Amino acid sequence: xxxxxxxxxxxxxxxxxxxxVALALVMIxxxxxxxxxxxxxxxxxxxxxxxxxxxxxxxxxxAFVLTVLISFxxxxxIERVIIRPVENAPVLSVVVVFIGLLVIFNSLAGxxxxxxxxxxxxxxxxxxxxGFRYVSPHGIGAIGVTLVVLVLLxxxxxxxxLGLAMRAAAQNPASARLxxxxxxxxxxxxxxxxxxxxxxxxxxxxxxxxxxxxxxSGVLLxxxAAALLGGIDSxxxxxxxxxxxxVLENLVGAYVIGNDLxxxxxxxxxxGVLIVKPAGLFGKTLVTRV
Amino acid sequence: MAALLSAAKxxxxxxxxxxxxxxxxxxxxxxxTTLLGANGAGKxxxxxxxxxxxxxxxxxxFDGQRxxxxxxxxxxxxxxxxxxxxRGTFVHLSTExxxxxxxxxxxxxxxxxxxxxxxxxxxxxxxxxxxxxxxxLSGGEQQMLAIxxxxxxxxxxxxxxxxxxxxxxxxxxxxFDIMRTINQKEKVAILLVEQNAAMAxxxxxxxxxxxxxxxxxxxxxxxxxxxxxxxxxYLGY
Amino acid sequence: xxxxxxxxxxxxRFLNARLAGWVALAVLSCALPxxxxxxxxxxxxxxxxxxxALLGLNMLTGYNGQISLGHGAFYALGAYTxxxxxxxxxxxxxxxxxxxAGVCLVAGFLFGLPALRxxxxxxxxxxxxxxxxxxxxxxxxxxxxxxxGVQGIVIIKPDPPFGLPVNQDQWLYFFTLVIAIxxxxxxxxxxxxxxGRALIAIRDQPIAAEAMGVNSAIYKSLTFGVSAMYTGIxxxxxxxxxxxxxxxxxxxxxxxxxxxxxxIGGISSIAGAVFxxxxxxxxxxxxxxxxxxxxxxxxxxxxxxxxxxxxxxxxAFLRIALAWATRRFRK
Numbered sequence: 001x002x003x004x005x006x007x008x009x010x011x012x013x014x015x016x017x018x019x020x021v022a023l024a025l026v027m028i029x030x031x032x033x034x035x036x037x038x039x040x041x042x043x044x045x046x047x048x049x050x051x052x053x054x055x056x057x058x059x060x061x062x063a064f065v066l067t068v069l070i071s072f073x074x075x076x077x078i079e080r081v082i083i084r085p086v087e088n089a090p091v092l093s094v095v096v097v098f099i100g101l102l103v104i105f106n107s108l109a110g111x112x113x114x115x116x117x118x119x120x121x122x123x124x125x126x127x128x129x130x131g132f133r134y135v136s137p138h139g140i141g142a143i144g145v146t147l148v149v150l151v152l153l154x155x156x157x158x159x160x161x162l163g164l165a166m167r168a169a170a171q172n173p174a175s176a177r178l179x180x181x182x183x184x185x186x187x188x189x190x191x192x193x194x195x196x197x198x199x200x201x202x203x204x205x206x207x208x209x210x211x212x213x214x215x216x217s218g219v220l221l222x223x224x225a226a227a228l229l230g231g232i233d234s235x236x237x238x239x240x241x242x243x244x245x246x247v248l249e250n251l252v253g254a255y256v257i258g259n260d261l262x263x264x265x266x267x268x269x270x271x272g273v274l275i276v277k278p279a280g281l282f283g284k285t286l287v288t289r290v
Numbered sequence: 291m292a293a294l295l296s297a298a299k300x301x302x303x304x305x306x307x308x309x310x311x312x313x314x315x316x317x318x319x320x321x322x323t324t325l326l327g328a329n330g331a332g333k334x335x336x337x338x339x340x341x342x343x344x345x346x347x348x349x350x351x352f353d354g355q356r357x358x359x360x361x362x363x364x365x366x367x368x369x370x371x372x373x374x375x376x377r378g379t380f381v382h383l384s385t386e387x388x389x390x391x392x393x394x395x396x397x398x399x400x401x402x403x404x405x406x407x408x409x410x411x412x413x414x415x416x417x418x419x420x421x422x423x424x425x426x427l428s429g430g431e432q433q434m435l436a437i438x439x440x441x442x443x444x445x446x447x448x449x450x451x452x453x454x455x456x457x458x459x460x461x462x463x464x465x466f467d468i469m470r471t472i473n474q475k476e477k478v479a480i481l482l483v484e485q486n487a488a489m490a491x492x493x494x495x496x497x498x499x500x501x502x503x504x505x506x507x508x509x510x511x512x513x514x515x516x517x518x519x520x521x522x523x524y525l526g527y
Numbered sequence: 528x529x530x531x532x533x534x535x536x537x538x539x540r541f542l543n544a545r546l547a548g549w550v551a552l553a554v555l556s557c558a559l560p561x562x563x564x565x566x567x568x569x570x571x572x573x574x575x576x577x578x579x580a581l582l583g584l585n586m587l588t589g590y591n592g593q594i595s596l597g598h599g600a601f602y603a604l605g606a607y608t609x610x611x612x613x614x615x616x617x618x619x620x621x622x623x624x625x626x627x628a629g630v631c632l633v634a635g636f637l638f639g640l641p642a643l644r645x646x647x648x649x650x651x652x653x654x655x656x657x658x659x660x661x662x663x664x665x666x667x668x669x670x671x672x673x674x675x676g677v678q679g680i681v682i683i684k685p686d687p688p689f690g691l692p693v694n695q696d697q698w699l700y701f702f703t704l705v706i707a708i709x710x711x712x713x714x715x716x717x718x719x720x721x722x723g724r725a726l727i728a729i730r731d732q733p734i735a736a737e738a739m740g741v742n743s744a745i746y747k748s749l750t751f752g753v754s755a756m757y758t759g760i761x762x763x764x765x766x767x768x769x770x771x772x773x774x775x776x777x778x779x780x781x782x783x784x785x786x787x788x789x790x791i792g793g794i795s796s797i798a799g800a801v802f803x804x805x806x807x808x809x810x811x812x813x814x815x816x817x818x819x820x821x822x823x824x825x826x827x828x829x830x831x832x833x834x835x836x837x838x839x840x841x842x843a844f845l846r847i848a849l850a851w852a853t854r855r856f857r858k
Contacts, residue, residue, distance in 0.1 A: 035652065082831065089838040092594065095651065096790045097834050099783055104827035111821035161394065168380050168391050175378035177362040178341065178371075179443065180395035217779070221659050224652050232649075263663050267656035274649050275641045 007250040009135035014208070014222075015246020016146035020201035021216075021223035022230065022238035023150065024194035029232055031170040031190040032083075037098040040220030041105035042078075043198030044213060046071040047206050048113050050199075051120060060123045064203060068196045075195025079188040109213040120206035142204040149200055150239055153193070157235075166190060218263060222249065225269040231280030241281065245269065292354060294319045294479050295340070295370075295447055300348040302332075302339040302503075309335045311503045312348070317481060317496070319446070322473055324482040324490040324511070326525065327500035333483040334375055336500070337449045340481075341365055341372050353446070367395050371440035375451040375483075377432045379439075381425030385416055388424050388435055392442025402442070409438040412468060430461035437465070441472065447479045448472075454486045462486070466493055487525040491515045499524055556704060560697040568696045569768065570808055575700075575707045576765045578804035581789050582714055582797060583757030586726075587750055588786075589794030593642075597654030599782030600661040601631050601755040603772075605762025607665070610680040610772045611673060620685040620767050624706070627763035628756050635755020639748035658782035665774035679773025682766060703764050710757060711797055717753075718797070726750060758785075791833055793840025802841040 021039060028036045046067055053063035078101070086097050124141035135143075157163035169176040169186035176183050202216065209215055226245040230237025248269075253262040273280060296316035302309050310332050317323045325333045339346045342362050350358040357365050366372070371392075380388050389409060393402035410417035413434040419427060424435060433453055440448055450469070454462040466489055472478055484490035491497065497514050499507035507520060514520055521527060560568040580602055587593050608630050609623035618626070638657070642650055666677055674680070687698035717723060728736040729743045737743055766772050784807050792803030814825035837844040 037655075085835055086838070089834065092588070092786075092790050092794065093834045093838045095594070096787055097831050099787060100827040100830035100834070102827075103783075103830070104824045107821045107823035107827065111824065161390070164383075164387060164391060165394055168383065171382055172378065172380055174343070175374070175380060176391075177343075178366060178374065178378060179391050179439065180363050180366045181391075182363050217659070221656060224655070228649070228652065264660045267653075267660045270656045271641060271653050274653055 003254065004251075007254045008247055010139060011247030011250035012243060013135060013139035013142050013246070014205070014249065015226075015243035016143045017201050017205045017219060017242075018222045018226045018245050019239040019242025020146050020149060020197050020204075021219055022226040022242045023153070023235055024197045024201070025223055025227045026230075026232060026235050026238040027190055027194045027197075029227075030235075031166070031187055034094055034098070035224075035232075036194065037095065037220075038101035038105060039194065039198055039223070040216030041102045041109075042071070042075070042195055043202035043219075044211075044216040045105045045109050046074075046195070046199035047120065047202035047211060047215070048109050050203055051113075051118060051206075051211060054121060060121060064123070067199050067203065071199035072192040072196040075192035076188045078195075079191035080184075083187075083191070084184065106213050113213070115213060118211040120203070120211045122207040138207055142208075145200065145204055149197060153197070153235075162189075221263065221266045222246070225266045225273075227280075228270055228273050229280055231282040234280065234282040237280055237282030293317060293351075294321075294353060295481070296349075296351050297340070298349040300336075300339055300346060300350060302335050303345045303347075304335075309503050310339060310346075313500075313503075313505055315498055315505060315508070317447070317479055320473070320477050320479050321496060322469075322480045322482065322494045323496040323498065324484055324494035325498050325500055326484065326487050326490060329485075330502070331500040332503040333500055334451055335503075337372060337374075337451050337481065337483055340449060341370065366443065369443070369446040370449065371443045371445035371447070372449040373436045373440045373451060373453065375455065377436040379424045379427075379432050379436060381423070383424055384421050385424050385427065385435060386420040388439050389416075389442055392439035395443065405442055405444070409441065412441075412471075413438055430457050430465070433457060433461075433465060434468075437468070437472075441476070441478070445478060447481065450480060450482045452483055452485060454484060454489065462489065469493060487521075488527065560693070560700045565694065565696040568700050572696070572700045572703050572768050573765065574801070574804040574808045575703045576761050576768060576804070577785075577788060577807045578800040579707055579710055579764070580758045580761035580785060581792060581800040581803040581807075582710065583754040583761070584785050584789045585792075585794050585796070585800055586714065586718065586757070587754040588789060589796070589799075593747065593751070594651040594786075595654040595754075596651050596779075596782050596786055597657030597661075598755070598758050598785045599777050599779065600657045601635060601758040602762035602765065602781060602785075603661050603665065603774075603777035604634055604755075605631050605759030606766035606772045606777070607674060607680075607762075608759070609763035609766045610675075610682055613682055613767075614675075614680050615673070621702075623763050623767075624760055627759045631759025631762075632752045632756040635759075636748050636752030638755070639751025642747075642751060654782070655779070658779045662774040662778050665777065674774075675772075677774060679771060679776075682770045682772070684770050685767065699768055703768070706760070706764065710760065714757075715797055722746075787830060791830075791837075791840055793842030796840075796842045799840055799842040 021043065024039055024043075025036060028034065028039070049070060050063045050067040053066060054060060058066070082097065082101065083094075086094050122138040122141070124137045126137060157167055165176070165181045166186045166189060168179070169181050169183045170190070173183045176186070201219070205219060206215065222245050223242065226241035227238045228241070229244060230239070230241030232238075245266075249262055249265055252265050293316035298314050300310055300313040313332075313336065315323075325336060327333050335344065338344045340350060340357075342358070342360060342365055346358055348358065349356060352365070352368055352370060355368070357368065380391065383391070386406070389406050390402070393405060396402050410420070415431055416435055416438060419431065424432065427435060437448075437450070437453070453465055453469075457465070469480060469482075470493060473480055482490055482494060491511050491514060494511040497507070497509055497511050498505050499514075499520075501524075507514070507524065559571060563571075580598065583601075584595060584598050587595055605627035608627040609620070612618040612623045612626055613620060642653060665674055667674075668676070684695045685699070686695060687693050691698065693701070718726070725736070725741045725746055728739070728741055729746055733743060788803030788807040789799070790803075791806045792801070793799030810829055811822060811826055814829065815822040817825050
C-alpha cells in the first residue's frame, strides 16, 4: 500500500507540472487556435537560462524571478516577430514554423550548454517535512508553486481589466477591436504568459528528471494528453487533466506496463479521448450545423 | 460647419472583389443619417470601411483627421463606436463584462462605473441580467447590450448596422425611441444602416440611398419621406 | 497564319517542349550513377526513398486534408519488417517490399479507422503521439529477440542480379528508381481519377461529399492505409539502402522531417514529393556545413524562412514563378 501512495504522491507532483504546461498550451490555443508544439523546448531553454544564472552565483529565487521575466519577454517577442507574419498562412505552414522553433531551441540549447546532463537545484529543504514520506519536499514545493501560479493566473483573467481584454480578444477578435483592444498585443501577451508558465514548469521538473535538451519532450506529450483530456479550450480542465494524467502515468507504469512503455500511455490516452469524447471532460462540444 | 465624418471617392474591397465604387458623403455633428438600399448594396460594407475592417481606397476623415490609413483599434479610440450586424456580443462573457469592455479605452474608472449605471437606466432589462452570460440573452436584449456597450465608449459617432434585424416590432420601436433619446441627450451622431426604411426615415435627418456600391440618391429625410415616386421605386412602399 | 493554326502550333511546341523535358530527365537519371561517386549515388537513392514516403504523406495531407505527424512510425514498421524478414527468415530483399507494403497497409487502415473522427489539430496530436511512441516500443525488452533491441539489426547489402556490370550502390539506385516510377504512376492514376476527386471532395466539403454518396469513412481509412503503405515501402527500401535499422533512427524527428519535406515540396502534388525528398536529404548537410555546432538551429531557420517565402511549397512557388515568367515573355 505504501508503494501505491508513493506513486500517487509523485504522480501528483509530475501531474502539477503537466497541468502547468497543459495550461500554457490551452492559453495559446484559446487565443490563436494553434497548438504550440514548441512549448516544451521553450520551457527547457528557460530552465537552462536559470541554470546559467545560478551557476554564475545568483541566489535561486532571484534567478527564478529573472528567468520568468525573461521568458515572458521572450514569448512576447517570438509572437510579434516570428508568428505574426504567418498568422494567416495555411495551418500546415504554421505547424512547420512551430516545428522550426522547436528545432532551433533544442539545437541552441545543445550547442550552448552541451548535451551532458546537468543537475538543477531545488529551492526546497531536503529533509522530509513533518516526516511525510509519500512525497518528497521538492515534490510538495513543486505542487505548491504550481497551485500558486494557477491561482494567480485565474485571478488575473477573472478580475483584472487586462485579463478581461485578453479573454475578449481570444473569443471574438473582431468585436475586441471595436472596443479599442489591440488584439495583436493581446496575442503577444498570451504568448508571454504561456512562456512564463512554461519556464516555471521547467524549473520545477528539472530537479526531478535532470536538465538536458530533451528533458521536456515527454512532458510535452503528457501535457498534450492532459489538455485534450480536460478539453482543449478549458483551462480548468487542462489543470485537472494534468493531475489525472500524472497519477495515471505512475500507477499504470508501476502496476501494469512497466516504466519503459509509460509513454505509450500518453498515446493511448490521446487516441482514447479523441475517440470517446473529443471535447474532453470539460470542453464545449461543438455541434456543427450542416 | 465642418463635417464630423466625411468620405471622398471611397472604394472598398473584399479580397479582389470591389464592392464600393467611389462613395462620397458627409455627416454633421449630432445628426442622424441613414443608409438605405437593397441587400448587397454595400451598406454594411460602408460601415466596415469607416472602421477599417476591410481594405479601402480613397479618403475618410473624422473630425478633420484622415482615418483611412489607421487601424480599427485607433479609429475607435478617436470616438467612433460601431455596433456591427449580428451584434458582436462577447457571448461567453457576462452582461456586465461586456459593458466594462465597452469602457476599456477610458482612463477614468469612476466615470466608467457611473456610465454603466446610466446604461442600466436606459436599459433596465440589462440590469436584471447583469451577471448572466451574454449569449443567453434574447435578441432584443443583446441588441440593447450592443448599443449600451458602444455608448460606454462615449463616442461622438455611433455606427449602427441593422439594429432591427430579427427583432419583434415592439422591441424595434423601443430601440428606435432610445436612439432618438441618445441622440438628443448625449449629442451622439448616428450613422444608421437599416432594411426597415420606414422606421429609419422617421428617425433620420438625412438619407443616402445605395445601389450596388454607389450612392444614387441623397437628400433630406423629410423630403424623401414625402416623395412618393422615390419611395415606391426604391424603397418598396 | 490565322488564330487557330497559331494556337495549334503553340500547343504543339509546348507539348514538344514537355516531351523533350521528360526525355532529358530520363537520360539524366539513367546516366547519373555513373558520373557521380558511390556516396552521392546513395544520397540520390535516399532522395527517391523519401520521395516515395512523402508521396504517401501527400496523399493523406494534400489530397485528403488529414495531418499526420506520425508517418515515421510507418516508415519504421516497413523498415523493421524488411530487416526482420531478411535477417531471420532469409527472405530476398525484393520480396520484402510486398511484405512491408501489406503490413503497413493493414496497420494504416486500422489506425485510420478510429482516426476518422479526428480533425486537423486533433489528428496531428494523435499521430504525434504515435510518432513519439515508436522508439520506446521498438526498444521494449520483451521484443528484443525479434527487433534486436537498442542495437537494431544489420542488413547485408544486396548484389546486383544476373551479374550486371554495376556496383551495389548503382544497382540499388536503379532498383529504387524503377519502384519509385511505378509507385508514382500508380499514385497519379489514383489521384487524377475518380478516387482523387472523391478524396478532394471529402477534404474540401466533407458534408456535401457524404450527401453525394461518397462513403467518406471507407475512403478516409483506405487513404490512411495506402498512405501508410507507400511510406512502409519507402521504409523497406531505406533499410536496404542504409543497411541498418535501429529504434533511435525512427524517432519523432523523422516524422517531423516528413511533414516538413511534404510542406516544403508542396503537399498537393506528386512532383513536390521529390523536392521534399531532396530537402530532407540535402538541407541538413548544408546546415551542418554552415554551422558545425548547431546544424538543427540553421535547419530551423531554413524552415521558417521557407514558410515566409513559399507558404504553398516549392511546387506552388515554381508554378507562380513560371506563370509570371510566361506572362512577361509573351509580351
